Amino acid sequence: MEPRKLYRSRRDRQVCGVCGGIAEYFNVDSTLIRLGAVLGAFVSCGTVVLAYFLAAIIIPDYPMVP
Secondary structure, three states: OOOOOOOEOOOOOOOOOHHHHHHHHHOOOHHHHHHHHHHHHHHOOOHHHHHHHHHHHHOOEOOOOO
C-alpha cells in the first residue's frame, strides 16, 4: 500500500486549496474543515489565518496528471 501524501487540492479550492487538501487526506467533507478553520480564526485571534497561509506556502499542489 502506498503511503498517503498531503497536497493542496486542485478541484476543491476556495482560496488556496489547503482545507480541500486536508479534507481529502482525512477523507472528510471539506465544509467541516472550513468551518473549523473559520471558528478557529475567531477563537485564536488570527493564528489560524497565519497557519493557513503558511500551509499554503509549505504544502505542494496536487501534481498534474497528463
